Amino acid sequence: MPTSTLENSADPAACDALGISVEPESPNRRLACAGALSACLHLALFLTVGLATIESMKPSAAPELRLYLESQDHGRDEEHDRAGPLAAGAAPASSSSEELLSAATPSRSPGVHSRPSPAVPTAPSADAAPAVSGSQPGSAETDSPAEEAAVVTTTGASDSEAPASAGPVAKPASVEVPRVEQSVLTRWVMQAAQKLRDVNVRRARLSLHHEGREYVASLERRPAADSMDIERMTVEITTQQNGKRLRTWLQLKRLAFSHFAQLVDSWDTGVQFHDDEIVGRFHSNSQISVGYDRAVAPRFLVVVTTAARGFTVATADGYRRDDEIFRGGFATQAGRIALPGTFPPPVAAQANGGTPGQPFAHDTRVTFYPDGSYGWRELAGDSPEHRAPLSTPAYILAARHTTLCVRGTVRGKVLVYSPERIVIEGSLRYAHDPRQSADADDYLGLLSGKDVEIGSPQVTGPGDLQIEAAVYARRRFVVTDEDTPRNGTLLIYGSLTAGSLSATEPRYATRYQYDKRFEYERPPGFPLTDRYEVDSWDPQWREAEAETSEEGSPPSG
Numbered sequence: 392m393p394t395s396t397l398e399n400s401a402d403p404a405a406c407d408a409l410g411i412s413v414e415p416e417s418p419n420r421r422l423a424c425a426g427a428l429s430a431c432l433h434l435a436l437f438l439t440v441g442l443a444t445i446e447s448m449k450p451s452a453a454p455e456l457r458l459y460l461e462s463q464d465h466g467r468d469e470e471h472d473r474a475g476p477l478a479a480g481a482a483p484a485s486s487s488s489e490e491l492l493s494a495a496t497p498s499r500s501p502g503v504h505s506r507p508s509p510a511v512p513t514a515p516s517a518d519a520a521p522a523v524s525g526s527q528p529g530s531a532e533t534d535s536p537a538e539e540a541a542v543v544t545t546t547g548a549s550d551s552e553a554p555a556s557a558g559p560v561a562k563p564a565s566v567e568v569p570r571v572e573q574s575v576l577t578r579w580v581m582q583a584a585q586k587l588r589d590v591n592v593r594r595a596r597l598s599l600h601h602e603g604r605e606y607v608a609s610l611e612r613r614p615a616a617d618s619m620d621i622e623r624m625t626v627e628i629t630t631q632q633n634g635k636r637l638r639t640w641l642q643l644k645r646l647a648f649s650h651f652a653q654l655v656d657s658w659d660t661g662v663q664f665h666d667d668e669i670v671g672r673f674h675s676n677s678q679i680s681v682g683y684d685r686a687v688a689p690r691f692l693v694v695v696t697t698a699a700r701g702f703t704v705a706t707a708d709g710y711r712r713d714d715e716i717f718r719g720g721f722a723t724q725a726g727r728i729a730l731p732g733t734f735p736p737p738v739a740a741q742a743n744g745g746t747p748g749q750p751f752a753h754d755t756r757v758t759f760y761p762d763g764s765y766g767w768r769e770l771a772g773d774s775p776e777h778r779a780p781l782s783t784p785a786y787i788l789a790a791r792h793t794t795l796c797v798r799g800t801v802r803g804k805v806l807v808y809s810p811e812r813i814v815i816e817g818s819l820r821y822a823h824d825p826r827q828s829a830d831a832d833d834y835l836g837l838l839s840g841k842d843v844e845i846g847s848p849q850v851t852g853p854g855d856l857q858i859e860a861a862v863y864a865r866r867r868f869v870v871t872d873e874d875t876p877r878n879g880t881l882l883i884y885g886s887l888t889a890g891s892l893s894a895t896e897p898r899y900a901t902r903y904q905y906d907k908r909f910e911y912e913r914p915p916g917f918p919l920t921d922r923y924e925v926d927s928w929d930p931q932w933r934e935a936e937a938e939t940s941e942e943g944s945p946p947s948g
Contacts (some may be wrong), residue, residue, distance in 0.1 A: 392942055396556075400737070419885075425783060435639055452619060458637055462874045465849070469821060472663070503604075505798035518627045519911075524798045528909050539646060544579060544716070546859075555745040560566035562733060564933075565931035565932060565933045566931065566932045567930060567931055567932075568639060568930040568931065569683070573581065573928075575601075575932050576606065576608075576628060577925060578607070579597075579599055579606075580610070580626050580628070580641070580643070581643070581923050581924075582599050582609055583595065583608065583610060584612070584624050584626075584643055584645075584868060585921060585922075585923065587610060587612050587624075588612070588622075588921070592612070593611065593612050593614075594609075594610065594611050594612070595609075595610050596608070596609050596610075597610070602859075604630065605630060605631065605789070606628055606629070607628070607629045608626055608627070608628045608629050609626070609627045609629075609818075610624055610625070610626050611624065611625045611626075611789065612624045612802045614627070614659045615919075618784065618913050618915040618916045619784070619804065619834070619912045619913055619914070620912070620948035621644050621645065621646070621647065621912070621913065622645040622826075622919065623643065623644050623645070624642065624643040624645075624923065625640070625642055625857070626640070626641050626642070626643065626932065627639075627640055628640075628641070629935065630932070632932070635934050635935075636934070636935040637749075637932040637933065637934060637935065638932070638933060638935045639896065639928070639929070639930065639931060639932055639933065640929070641741055641925055641927065641928035642926045642927045642928070643921070643923040643924065643925060643926060644926040645907070645917045645919055645922070645923050646817075646919070646920045646922045646924060647885045647917055647918065647920065648730075648861070648863055648886065648888040648917065648918055648919070649836070649861035649885070649888075649909040649913045649917050650672065650886070650909060650910065650920075651671070651672050651673065651886055651887075651888060651905075651913060652669055652670060652672055652673055652693070652886060652887070652902050652903050652904065652905035653669055653671070653672055653673050653674075653886075653887050653888075653891055654673075654674045654675075654728065654888040654889075654890075655674075655675050655676070655677075655679075655884075655889055655890075656676045656677065656730050656889070656890045656891065657676065657677045657890065657891050658675070658677055658678075658679065658680065658891060658892065659891050659892065659893060659894070661705075661891065661894070662680065662894050663680040663681055663682045663705045663706070664679065664680070664682070664689035665681075665682045665683065665687060665688075665689060665706075665896060666687045666689070666896065666900040666901075667689045667690070667900070667901045667902075667903075668683060668689070668692070668901075668902050668903070669689075669690070669691050669692065669693070669888075669903040670692045670693065670902075670903065670904045670905060671692075671693050671903065671904065671905025672693055672694070672696075672905065673691055673694075673695045673696070674695075674696045674697070674725070674728060675696075675697045675698070676697075676698045676699075676727045676728060677696075677697070677698065677699055678697065678699035678700070678701065678702060678703060679695075679702045679703075680702065680703045680704075680705045681697075681702060681703070681704055681705065681716060682704065682705045682706035682707065682711045683704075683706070683707055683708070683709070683711050683716070683878070684706075684708035684739040685708055685709040688711050688715060689716055690716065691716065691717050691718060691719060691720060691721075692718050693718040693719040693905075694719040694721070694722060694882075695717050695719065695720070695721045695722070696722045697721075697722070697723055697724075698724065698725055698726055698727040698728075699724070700723050700724060701723055702721070709816060710869065713782045719854050723890045726922075728920050728921070728922055729920075729921055730865060730888070730890060731865070731918060732865070733840065734840075734918055736765070747889075750788035750789055750790045750793075751767070751787075751788065751790060751792045751793055751795065751892055752793065753769050753770070753771065753793060753796075754769065754770040754771065754793055754794045754795075755767050755768065755769050755770065755789070755793070755795055755796070756768050756769075756770055756795075756796040756797075756806065756816070757787060757795055757796065757797050757798075757799075758776070758797075758798055758799040759781075759798070759799030759800055759801045759802070759805070760778075760799060760800060760802075761802055761822045762802065763780055763781055763802040763822075764778055764779060764780045764781060765778070765779065765781055765785075765787070765799070765805075766778045766779075770794075772795070774848065774943055775905070781802070781803040781805060781814065783803055783804055783805070784804040784805065784806065784834075784916075785803055785804065785805045785915075785918065786805075786806050786808065786915065787805065787806070787808070788808050788809075789808065789810065789811065790810075791809075791810055791811065792810075792811055793809060793811055794809065794811060794812040794813070794814060795809045795812075795813050795814070796813075796814045796815075796816050796846070797808055797814070797815060797816065797818065797819060797837070798815065798817035798818065798819060799814060799817070799820075799833040800819075800820045800821070800822050801819065801821055801822065801833050801834075801835045801859075801860075802821075802822035802823070802833055803915070804832075804833070804834045804915050805834065805835050805836070805914070805915070806836040806838060806914055806915045806917065807835070807836065807837050807838065807912025807918045808838045808839075808916070809838075809839050809840070810839075810840035810841070811839070811840065811841055811842075812839060812841055812842050812843075812844065813838075813839045813842070813843045813844070813864075814843075814844045814845075814846050815837075815843070815844065815845050815851075815856075815858060816846040816850050816851060817846075817847060817850075817851055817852070817856070818856055818857045818858070819857070819858050819859055819860055820857060821833040821835070821858050821859050825906060825907075825908055826884075831908075834908075834912070834913075834914045834915065835859065835860040835861070835914060836860060836861045836862075836863070836886075836913070836914030836916065836917045837860050837861070837862045837863065838863045838916070838917065838918070838919055839841070839863065839864050839865060839866075840865050840866075841864070841865060841866040841867070842864055842866050842867045842868070842869055843862055843864035843867075843868050843869070843889075844869045844870075845869065845870045845871055845881070845899075846866075846871060847871045847872050848872055848875050848878055848898070853878055853879065854878065854879045854881060855879040855880045855881070856879065856880075856881050856882070856899070857883075858881075858882070858883045858884070858885070859884045859886070859906075860883075860885045860886075860907075860914070861885045861886040861887075861909065861913065861914045861917055862883070862885070862886065862887045862888065862889075863888045864890065865886070865889075865891045865920060866889075866890045866891070867889060867890060867891050867892070867893065868887060868889035868891075868892050868893070869893045870893055870894070870895045870898060870899060872898060873893060873894045873895055873896065873897070873899075874897065874898070875897070876897060876898075877897050877898065877900075878898050878899060879899060879900075880899060880900045880901070880902055881895060881899035881900070881901045881902070882901075882902045882904070883901070883902070883903050883904070884904050884906055885905070885906040885909070886905065886906065886909060887903060889918065
C-alpha cells in the first residue's frame with residue numbers, strides 16, 4: 392500500500408485518545424494508530440448490530456399488519472351514463488341464445504357498447520367466476536373477459552404472530568345500470584316476451600352474449616287473471632362483473648287497446664287534425680296529417696308515436712312550431728301495432744239480452760239507466776222495451792250481421808260487442824264520474840268487428856256529445872253527416888282505437904281525454920295488443936345473495 396494512503400488514514404490525535412504511544416512522525420506510530428482505529432470501528436459496528444437484533448425479538452416492537460380486500464370495479468362506463476337512450480337501430484346487433492326455449496330467443500339484439508376493463512395483475516380469487524369465451528348454440532362467437540379477482544393489499548401494522556382476523560365487509564352499494572344498457576336489455580326482453588306470448592309459454596330462461604359479456608334473463612309470464620286484468624311478466628336479469636353475480640328486476644305489462652287515448656291504423660284521404668285536442672297516449676300506424684290557421688291548431692299533450700317517418704302539414708295559414716302542436720313530443724318509426732282481424736265474441740256464454748247465453752239476433756236499441764239496469768228493444772216493430780239488471784260484469788252481444796244502438800248512463804262493468812256495427816245514438820256517461828270520484832267503478836267498452844258510428848244529428852240532437860268508454864272499431868270510426876254545420880264538440884273520455892277515421896268537422900270539434908284507470912284495468916273482455924312495455928324497473932345492478940328467498944320472485948318492497 393502506498394505511504395501517502397497510510398499517512399492520510401492515521402490521525403495522531405486519534406492514537407493519543409486511544410492510549411497508543413508511538414513516536415511522532417514515526418512510520419511505526421502511523422501504522423499502529425491506523426490498526427487500532429480500524430479495530431475499534433469494527434467492534435462498535437458489531438455491538439450495534441447485536442443490540443438491534445436482540446431488541447427486534449421483543450413481540451411488542453414487531454410491525455402491525457392489517458389486511459384489506461379491494462375489488463377493482465371498472466364496469467361502470469361514464470360515457471354510457473351520459474349517452475342517453477339508445478336510438479332505434481343505432482347499436483350493432485348481437486346474437487342471443489336460449490337455454491330452455493328456442494322459440495323465445497330473439498335472433499338479433501342490439502349490443503351494449505362498453506369499454507374493456509383494464510387488467511388487474513393479481514392471482515385469481517377462488518370466488519371469481521370463470522371467463523366465458525367461445526360460442527354457444529345460436530349465438531355469435533364472442534370473447535368474454537375474465538372476471539377480475541379480489542386484490543389483497545397490506546398497510547399499517549399488526550401482530551407478527553398471526554394476521555388479525557378481517558371484520559365484516561360492508562355490502563357494496565348498488566350500481567346504476569347505464570341508460571344505453573337499459574335500452575338494449577329492454578329491447579331484448581321485449582322481443583323475448585312477445586315470442587313467449589306467441590307460443591303460449593309461461594316461463595323461459597334466455598341468455599345473451601355480447602362483446603364478452605353474458606346476461607341471463609329468467610322470464611315468468613302471468614296471464615290476465617280475469618277479463619279486466621292486465622297481463623304482466625316478471626323478469627330477472629343476472630350478469631357477472633368483477634367476480635360478483637349481479638341482478639336486476641323489471642316488470643312488463645302487455646298493452647291493451649284501451650291503453651291508448653287514440654290509436655289509428657290507416658287514415659282516410661283528406662282527414663287531418665285541425666281543431667282537435669288529445670290528452671293521452673297516441674299512436675298511428677301510418678302518417679298523420681295536420682292543418683292549422685292563425686286561430687286554431689291541433690294539440691297533442693302527450694307523446695305521439697308513429698310507425699311512419701313523420702307527419703304532413705295539409706293546410707297552413709300562418710306559422711306554428713312543431714312543439715306547439717306536439718307538446719308531449721313526437722317519435723317516428725315506433726313500430727306498427729297490429730289490429731286483430733277477427734276475434735271470437737267475448738264470453739258468449741255470459742251474454743245478456745233476455746235469454747242468458749244467447750246474443751241478440753236482431754238489430755236492437757240498448758239503453759243504460761243510472762240504477763244499474765238496462766233496457767232493450769228491437770228496432771223493427773213496436774215491441775215494448777224489456778228491462779233487466781246488469782250482471783257483473785255484463786256482456787251485451789250481437790249475432791252476425793246485427794247492429795246494436797246504444798245510449799244512456801252506465802252503472803256497472805259492461806262490454807257491448809257486435810261483429811258488424813255499433814251506433815251511438817246519444818251520450819254515454821258513467822253513473823259515477825271517475826274525474827270526480829276516486830271510488831268510481833263503472834266501465835264501458837264498445838267493441839265492433841267492423842264499424843262504430845255516431846248517429847245522425849236528427850238522432851243525437853244538437854250540442855255536444857260525450858262518450859265515456861273504451862271504443863274499438865276494427866274497420867272504421869265514423870261521424871255521420873260530418874258536413875253538417877258546426878253542432879258542438881265530440882268529447883271522448885277513455886280510449887278510441889280504429890282501423891280508420893272519417894272526418895269529424897265541421898259537425899264536431901273533437902276532444903280526446905284518456906281515462907287513467909285503464910292503466911290498471913280494462914273494460915271486461917277488451918282486446919289486448921301484441922306489445923309490451925316496462926311497467927316498473929329499479930335500474931340498479933345489485934349483488935345477488937348466496938341464497939335467495941324464492942327463485943323467480945322479485946325482492947319484497
